[in-house]
Amino acid sequence: MTSKWGEEMDLDKIEAEEKEWSKLLEGCERKPEFKTYSGIPVKALYTPLDLKDHDYLEKVGFPGKPPYVRGVHPTMYRGKVWTTRMFSGFATPEETNARWRMLYEEGQTGFSAAVDSLTQAGMDPHDRRVGPEVGTDGVPLYCKPALAAMVEGLPIDKIGVALVVEDAAATITASMYFNVYMERGHDLKTCMGTTQNDLLSMSIGCLQYRALDPAHRLKLACDIIEWCTADKNVPRWNPINFTTYNYREGGIDAVQELAFGFANAIEHINHMLGRGRKIEEFANRLAFHLSAHNDFFEEIAKYRAARRVWYKLMKDTYGVTDPKLLAFRFHIQTAGSTLTRQQPMVNIVRIAYQALAAAIGGVQSMHTNSYDEALCLPSEEAVLLALRTQQVLKEETNITNVIDPMGGSYYIEWLTDEIEERVWDYLGKIENAGGLVKSLETGWLYKEMTSSFNNRRRMIESGEERIVGINCYTTEEETPLRVFRTNPDAAKVEMARIDKLKAERDNKKIEELLTKLRGVCEREENVMPTVMELTKEGAINQEIYDTYRDIWGEWKANIVF
Amino acid sequence: MEGVIRVLMSKPGADGHWRGSVTVSSAMRDAGMEVIFGGFQSIEEIVETAIQEDVNVIGVSIHSMAHMAYAKELMDLLDEKGVKDEFIVVFGGVIPEEDVPKLKSLGVMGVYGPGTHTAVIVNDIKEAFAAKAAT
Numbered sequence: 001m002t003s004k005w006g007e008e009m010d011l012d013k014i015e016a017e018e019k020e021w022s023k024l025l026e027g028c029e030r031k032p033e034f035k036t037y038s039g040i041p042v043k044a045l046y047t048p049l050d051l052k053d054h055d056y057l058e059k060v061g062f063p064g065k066p067p068y069v070r071g072v073h074p075t076m077y078r079g080k081v082w083t084t085r086m087f088s089g090f091a092t093p094e095e096t097n098a099r100w101r102m103l104y105e106e107g108q109t110g111f112s113a114a115v116d117s118l119t120q121a122g123m124d125p126h127d128r129r130v131g132p133e134v135g136t137d138g139v140p141l142y143c144k145p146a147l148a149a150m151v152e153g154l155p156i157d158k159i160g161v162a163l164v165v166e167d168a169a170a171t172i173t174a175s176m177y178f179n180v181y182m183e184r185g186h187d188l189k190t191c192m193g194t195t196q197n198d199l200l201s202m203s204i205g206c207l208q209y210r211a212l213d214p215a216h217r218l219k220l221a222c223d224i225i226e227w228c229t230a231d232k233n234v235p236r237w238n239p240i241n242f243t244t245y246n247y248r249e250g251g252i253d254a255v256q257e258l259a260f261g262f263a264n265a266i267e268h269i270n271h272m273l274g275r276g277r278k279i280e281e282f283a284n285r286l287a288f289h290l291s292a293h294n295d296f297f298e299e300i301a302k303y304r305a306a307r308r309v310w311y312k313l314m315k316d317t318y319g320v321t322d323p324k325l326l327a328f329r330f331h332i333q334t335a336g337s338t339l340t341r342q343q344p345m346v347n348i349v350r351i352a353y354q355a356l357a358a359a360i361g362g363v364q365s366m367h368t369n370s371y372d373e374a375l376c377l378p379s380e381e382a383v384l385l386a387l388r389t390q391q392v393l394k395e396e397t398n399i400t401n402v403i404d405p406m407g408g409s410y411y412i413e414w415l416t417d418e419i420e421e422r423v424w425d426y427l428g429k430i431e432n433a434g435g436l437v438k439s440l441e442t443g444w445l446y447k448e449m450t451s452s453f454n455n456r457r458r459m460i461e462s463g464e465e466r467i468v469g470i471n472c473y474t475t476e477e478e479t480p481l482r483v484f485r486t487n488p489d490a491a492k493v494e495m496a497r498i499d500k501l502k503a504e505r506d507n508k509k510i511e512e513l514l515t516k517l518r519g520v521c522e523r524e525e526n527v528m529p530t531v532m533e534l535t536k537e538g539a540i541n542q543e544i545y546d547t548y549r550d551i552w553g554e555w556k557a558n559i560v561f
Numbered sequence: 562m563e564g565v566i567r568v569l570m571s572k573p574g575a576d577g578h579w580r581g582s583v584t585v586s587s588a589m590r591d592a593g594m595e596v597i598f599g600g601f602q603s604i605e606e607i608v609e610t611a612i613q614e615d616v617n618v619i620g621v622s623i624h625s626m627a628h629m630a631y632a633k634e635l636m637d638l639l640d641e642k643g644v645k646d647e648f649i650v651v652f653g654g655v656i657p658e659e660d661v662p663k664l665k666s667l668g669v670m671g672v673y674g675p676g677t678h679t680a681v682i683v684n685d686i687k688e689a690f691a692a693k694a695a696t
Binding site for chain 2 (some may be wrong): 117118120121123129130131132133136137202206207208209210249250251337340341342374375376377450453454457461467469470480483485486556557559561
């Protein structure tokens with residue numbers, strides 16, 4: 001039984017009234033056209049006329065029920081409020097551990113490790129080319145003892161740890177973490193957390209230093225999905241987190257953000273199916289990490305549309321029936337690229353609005369940025385304020401009282417439908433370009449990204465897109481912020497950690513296992529069992545990563561701009 | 562001043578934040594400069610490419626806070642090769658204001674943080690290029 005919105009209304013009368021009313025606007029508006037951040041033209045007002053063929057149960061429904069537009073749980077925040085998971089990591093594992101303890105004591109409910117560029121690229125801190133970056137942009141996790149130090153004294157059997165590290169490096173870092181988890185006396189079957197493991201994050205969000213080719217990165221990402229989830233070695237672990245946040249930071253719009261994310265998920269699902277795995281064996285653990293950007297209503301509509309797209313994709317394309325696989329669960333991060341170096345305290349306001357949009361949009365887990373991020377890695381004071389921003393939302397605003405409060409807004413429902421339609425169109429465009437891996441190889445995806453960079457630059461520099469402190473309301477006098485700097489001795493500490501490990505471990509065993517890994521790579525088998533053995537014995541990140549590079553070679557992105 | 566300004570745009574280290582380097586490269590190209598996009602390069606590779614390609618400007622984009630170390634290495638190597646005066650060196654990225662004078666004292670001509678209008682970068686380079694040509 002369905003009920004059409006506006007069924008009881010006299011739509012002809014509303015239409016006549018609207019026509020009459022719209023005359024009042026003629027010549028009185030500030031601009032000839034109003035658009036969302038994604039360039040969707042919007043009218044001054046939305047009415048029942050915009051939803052006249054809108055079938056409520058089919059298009060919106062109830063929370064925890066298909067198509068999940070109103071939320072993935074029947075109770076939403078009346079049952080459990082979103083997880084506060086602050087992404088953090090710098091200097092050394094010990095210093096990161098201290099920051100995590102502070103956040104935990106202050107009410108954080110999940111951990112998330114930002115790793116440094118060397119961890120991401122499988123580099124040794126002794127290497128002069130990258131030595132100056134040890135711990136400057138994340139926590140250095142080059143070996144198992146580093147992982148152990150990062151989570152020392154924290155209740156990791158009760159609280160999940162997200163490792164924000166991608167594909168090739170993720171196979172290694174996750175294995176180190178799993179070994180630490182077992183060495184602390186826990187059963188891997190109880191281990192909770194996430195590997196970001198998103199090849200696209202380090203292809204178009206950032207570029208990957210000394211990268212493998214996209215096809216092998218996909219293979220390694222799926223090795224983690226297969227070993228952790230399908231083979232049930234770490235059944236409570238989320239093996240991959242499609243981080244559309246990182247793509248969005250490049251300047252693409254909300255529609256592209258979702259389309260890139262879903263295209264990426266499709267590529268991984270198809271690869272797993274190609275290995276002979278069933279979708280029911282792994283899809284329940286596929287996670288998403290979206291951006292919370294500036295266009296308030298568009299972001300809310302984006303989250304709602306994402307849930308509907310995922311539901312249809314799972315049901316119609318993959319024939320899924322299990323509700324756990326149909327519901328789109330996601331984490332958000334407020335958009336770092338919207339923060340300004342100029343008048344940095346203004347960033348506090350931006351972050352709060354972005355977080356509010358995500359909370360209204362029904363997010364499951366949240367990271368709020370710090371106001372000083374356009375200047376440096378966040379200081380302790382700035383991180384604490386970001387944490388408190390979420391706590392004010394949770395405790396003081398009462399937005400947690402009612403599920404999907406924007407549902408039924410003529411504008412939001414119309415915009416949700418509009419975004420969904422545009423996402424399907426863009427997914428078709430990516431498919432025509434050969435799918436995600438192919439479009440990375442041909443450079444098509446890089447062209448889409450660089451054209452976004454340039455469009456945004458032109459819009460900001462022409463003043464069409466207005467940013468307080470950049471192209472309007474600028475001030476001459478800036479209050480200087482205290483810049484947070486990471487430990488300058490981090491490289492020495494990490495080199496010593498590796499030297500000590502190499503002196504203590506069974507180097508012959510490591511050699512044998514590395515030879516074994518070469519064979520595994522040559523035969524294109526799942527690397528995880530061997531990497532688990534290697535990291536247990538004390539192999540460092542670079543030794544394993546270099547084996548991948550030796551066998552499969554390095555790949556350079558085809559960047560056209 | 563005659564001639565097209567040639568620029569090498571590089572990223573030393575392993576940090577992969579690339580949006581700034583491409584955005585500024587596009588703006589330079591739009592302003593009539595010739596841009597060689599070096600991408601990830603070691604300091605040695607940057608200097609080698611700059612000499613081989615006979616560029617006028619070396620642009621370095623860094624978002625990892627390791628700018629002081631890389632700047633020192635770069636300027637020392639240019640000095641060692643006796644070519645320090647041949648290039649206009651500019652830095653961009655997440656670089657604290659208080660480090661700008663330190664970078665300039667090493668011989669870096671300009672330092673551009675997030676939110677800088679690309680016209681400022683282009684104009685500074687054009688002026689420095691003209692001044693250099695005049696000497």
